[in-house]
Amino acid sequence: MTRWFRAYWAEEDTWFYFEVDADGWVTRQVELAGPLEKPIAAASLAEWEAAQQAGTLRDYEATFGFTAEIAVHEWDAHEPQTLAAGEFETVWLTARAACQARARARSTHGI
Template sequence: MTRWCRSYWAEEDTWFFEVDAGGWVTRQVELQGPLEKPIAAASLAEWEAAQQAGTLRDYEAAFGGTAEVAVHEWDPHDAQDLSPAEFENVWAAARAVCRARARTSTADEA
């Protein structure tokens, strides 16, 4: 069963997780500071595809990464359950920011 949760880190940072039945983070959003600036919105499936394609560096620069160990091995601090809709709203907003950042970085390199 999939689980969605939110956890607070480093006092002002907020992390959102989608966790599969095995305890692996399949999607992760990281918001930084009191303004909740999106710094990551990563998908495990996309991360694995980028790794296989040799584009992992670009993927991580744009979207970050997901936790590399199962949740039960590091236990998110004070995790609060979310509804799928709550997670999807945060995910969509963070992905939009990450995509825009990726486009800007690509344009700067050209």
């Protein structure tokens, strides 16, 4: 069963939004940083794996970041707040658009 939740890491001033599969592996992840909750990552495990196989992983991670590399039941000291699927999807779509816009700006300006 898929679950959605978010957790705040105060030391990084970052909200992490997660979509997690039945085994506790993160399938999609969003990171929002600072008081303005600026999107800094919106990664999909399936896309990350496809990029790795295609040899485009560097570009994918530069645009979207990556997902957590261990199952959520192995994490220490997180206090998850349950989300509805629609709440996660809204954050996901907004963050994806911001990551894509940032990547376009970098390529336009040769950064």
